Amino acid sequence: MVYVGPSVLEVFNTLLRHLRLSIDYQLTGRRGSQGSIHKQPINEEEEKLFQEAIITTVGAFATILPDYQKIEIMMFIMGKVPIPPQNGDSNFLSATGVQGEEGNLLLQNMLLKSLHQVALAYTSVSMTTTFTSTAFLDPLLRVSLVADAHVRLIVQQILHTLIDRHGNCEKLQEIRIPKYINDLDLKVEKCSRQDLAFMRKHGPQFYSMLYENLLQHDNSDENFHAIYCTMALLCVEMGGEDVLVELLRLTLGLQEIACKPQEENDLSTPHICKLHAVLAAYLNLISQLTAIPALCQHVTQVLETRKQEAPYFLPETAFLEGNSLDQVTLPDTVDTSLLFHQNAINEAMASSGHEVSRLSQPFVPLRSDFPSQSRYSMDVQSINIELDQVDTPGRDRKHPGEEITFETLKKTLTEKTPDAEDDEARRREVVEKFQNAPFEEIAAHSEARSQQLNNKLNEIMDMVSKPSVDASGRVVSLSGPFQVKSVPVYEMQFPDLCVY
Known part of the structure; x- marks a missing residue:
């Protein structure tokens, strides 16, 4: 660099x-x-x-x-x-x-x-070149969670500038639900491998930052619009399969917070309505970008129900200037027809070939001081690894017969194999022999092993010292045939300089 x-x-x-x-x-x-x-x-x-x-x-x-x-x-x-x-x-x-x-x-x-x-x-070309060091990314995400709403707004604007590479930021700054995604005239390209690797490594920090920001009590409408724009840019610019699944988990996790009863929820009624509106606009964006028919149908059905029964859960009403959200009385339990369902989203994503095992796991954000802690910290009990062979032309894809989890890996590492048990038995036998056998028996055993070693060494030395003889009885050497008297190696006289 x-x-x-x-x-x-x-x-x-x-x-x-x-x-x-x-x-x-x-x-x-x-x-x-x-x-x-x-x-x-x-x-x-x-x-x-x-x-x-x-x-x-x-x-x-x-x-x-x-x-x-x-x-x-x-x-x-x-x-x-x-x-x-x-x-x-x-x-x-x-x-x-x-x-x-x-x-x-x-x-x-x-x-x-x-x-x-x-x-x-x-x-901006790629996230890996922009955030070459965590010394830039970590403090930037940490300062995005300060108490002042205007400072948080500036950080979101910085992220817009660094994430956007196709001029989509201006088209996504307003929270709205377009009937057709083509009306936004977004420029979408396939995410690069470098960016996918970056999001696998640093994605949890981004998702937790968005989660915490949307729940800040002093958020203004500008803050909501800026956070939505950041979420939308991550979907448009980094929308690989893994990122898409994590963004859906984030959305469902925020919806769960917004649906808590009033006595368990410290968010105000206007805040809850605006949070539902942001999530509705975001899921509409994801469904139209992915163009999955079942997902589009589910999202459209929920939006139509909200228009009839709860318009305050839609951006057109929630962010309307001079609205009367303070006068809205929310029920203790939100009607299920007004909510986006995890099962419906799972089935829709699975129908298009997406891996949906992660969608069933609830979204848990990192702590608010997440940039300073290890980005790899997680609940080890929730680790679930799936091993798939790379697709090869003319060869069926094989799936593992057994699910590999943390417990199975731990059992494999701690479980003793037959060879290890034999080695352990031999070790115990030797230790017991030297602890309990008489000295004469140990000495005789050692002398026998020493004599066996000496015999083997003498045999090797004889083989080395014995010259090679051809059919005529002459000694064969690298320099040609000549008569030589065989002298054992251990009887050869070497110069003093060669003897240590």
Whole structure:
């Protein structure tokens, strides 16, 4: 990998330092880095214009850099964004020196806006090249779960820019249910192997981030639209079979949360209605993109029922400006005809040849501090491995006769084989003999083995020292036939330099 030179980093470091000093001045009214410097009247409008100018300059300077350097600049900026510690203390000291909740909030906003400007100048090719290091992806996903809704919105906008590669973002920013997917004029291409491998490795972090974001209590309509756009882009850009199944699990898991009774659900009524609306629009998008008839029929049937009986569960009503969702009275148990059913989705996906074993497993998000923990942590009891042979022309695909689970693997590793049992028996026999047999018997056994070894060595030495003789009785050598007296190797005289 080629890295950014110190001169380029110094330019961005200087710009970000001026941005931090401006935030310090906006908060304290003091110019400079020390509190003892004289205080001046604050003109907030001028300071905001100055901060916006710096952010614009960061984006303008990034446009002239090659893409690999833009990635390094985004990582550099992300390293300066204050991220709350896992203990939830908001009054922490960030790496850039701004202290306090208000200061960190302002700095998060400004630095993420700067990062967004660099991302806009970057041309995304694949997820593996964009997120070359977890030092960029992990903190970005972690800061997407902070308490401030506007900061979360900026992070979603950054993800839109980095995930979208075909100009689909603008077409998916509004939560709606088009009758025909062609009306959106989406550009969809087959996901590459690199991106599929990336999603297998980092997908759980994305799904958990989306899950947690949709359940944030202070989400505005802008937040819901941005989260929906991220989900839609993952489906359009990374819509391989594994990713599609995981996104369906995510959707069903969120629907289960939204259907909890009011006494068990801490979400407000408007929030529940908007969550149902987001999931309805998303399943409609998936069904039309996959073009699976049974899935399209099920989704359409649920949408038609909602239009008649629960329009507040649809985007047209839930996100209508000036709606009266606060006055909606939700039943303790949502009618099943208004919900998307897992069994129907399983059957529809299976009918088109998809692997649906994962769909029956409930979606469980990683903890809210998931980027800092191992991405491979999981419940080992839920591991289920299926081994399929690669399809070969003219050869039927074979399926394993026995399901391989964690328990069977554990049993295989701990279970002793017949050979291992024989070795263990021989080992015990030798140990018991040396512990209980008389000394004379042990000595005689050792002497016999030593004599047998000496005899074998003498036999080998005789074979080596005996010369090869041809039919005429002459000794055969590499240099030709000549008369030689046979001398045993152990009686040969070697030069002193050759003797150790």
